[in-house]
Amino acid sequence: MLSDLQAAHPWIDFPAGAHDQKLPHAAQAISRENQWRGVDYNPEAAAEDIIVSRWDDPRGASSHEATTPENCYFVGIALKQTRAKLTRDRQIVFDGTMPAGSMYVSAPSRQLSVQFQAPCAFLHFHISADHFPAQFSTTDGLNDLVLLRDPLAAQLARALIAHGDAADHRFTRCIGQTLAVHLARLEPPRAKVNALPKWRLRRVEQHIADHFDRCLSLSELANVAGLSRMHFAAQFRAATGYRPREYLLNHRIEHAKTLLTTSGRPLAEIALAVGFSTQAHFSTVFKRMSGQSPARWRLASKGERVEVEALPRSRPAAENDWMVGAAA
Template sequence: MPAGTLHVTGPGQLLTAEFFEPCDFIHFHVLSGYLRDRQNAAGVEPTKATSNPNDLIIRDPLADLLGRTLVEDNNTSDECYVDSVGQTLVMHIARMELSPPTTNVLPKWRLKRVQDYVEAHSDKALTLADLAAVAGLSRMYFAGQFRAATGLRPHDYLLHQRIERAKSILLGTDMGLAEVALTVGFQAQSHFSTVFKRLTGQSPARWRLVVRSERQIPAAPVSREEPGRPQSATCSPSWSGV
């Protein structure tokens, strides 16, 4: 996003960002209904895009100017000035005549290239730039078209694919959780467990135990030493994270 970009999300909407270079950005948290109140006060009829904004992206010179006065002049500690800037921005958005943005759907052949690439490189730390390059589009165009085609942001799609692959490994092997995490592209077991529980409602270890029990999948046999015959060392499965 270039300087002066406003990104408006609705209540409860998860916001994720990927930074490729140092930048300044400002978050304004606006009470629910405040935008509608400002529209009523200004006598403006709300459009579909401004009555319930969600993922509304606007390039605006006034937003750029107001943001710079906060960042460059170190006015962020002046609460009265910050409130004034926030109110001005909300009123500015309220008075805009906006139409809902339209985004082209990512063509099926580009989508398949991306999906095949993700499947072949699921153990790698893939970025938005990597996937956009595979699709042959800029990051901005790719992200919008991919979401229009799948209903998911590229990052969310990656997480879902990693978790689905992790499920297969958890059911088919006794691989430890830390190794599963690395195998499907997570850098740490803790992050893997957090995402897994968020998407499935259970920790990886608990999910493995419950699903195996429901499907009556036996655990891998445990090797036992016979008297007088040395055996190679074995490691029990890691069940941390329950």
């Protein structure tokens, strides 16, 4: 299912921490999971209609499976970009890149399996079905729904992360209620576009990875995929959530972040190395996609790495977008 959404960009980018201990739900408004979606449903937690937890996994690959409780919806919001494959009843729900701010939803009593192919960090919400219209229980409108870079979800997650352990239950419940209202008001997608087949997508992704430092036209990428420009652009967005040019810019910015954190090269040199013709254009795109200028991001990233390394190992701290889903 496909539908336009307002523009949004990745905004949380930090190293995932080590495995977290599960903390008592009463002690923190945002509990840490020791296994994917491993919320402790003790009597006190069960009495709450909105439960928020966090899952961080620094591993490059992992697999998990969980079933949403019968009385609530499950919502996950990505805090950093990752690659994931979601399946239910052997049907692929989603397989591709999840940028920061992506959101996926699972309906009550539905089983969902995931294979992460990169480090990941998520906020997880279990929201009582009472917060959603009654007719949702008889449809698949909010089941197996993946929103790639949903603007409001990104802002809500940012608000919770900004408060950290200082967030209280009243605040997290308010965020959860806002999220439920947002989901309930989403219009069902009106059209379906087949995603670019995996073998074609891998071909294009590899071509971009090999040549991102030079100009890549839509025609060139379409030829690599073996499709017309129109069909390629639509199928690429269905598979990745990005326009081809947006994907290219994101790849350049991600590579630039690596250079910013691992080298002392001047910004102008980094801009040219990742395919931008001027430092000014590089800085504009970088700030739009990351929320900070390259210089500020470099300083924050270095400070962040020091802070994360100092923590105990058991406690770690454009423009149109698309909605993709599959309902069985």
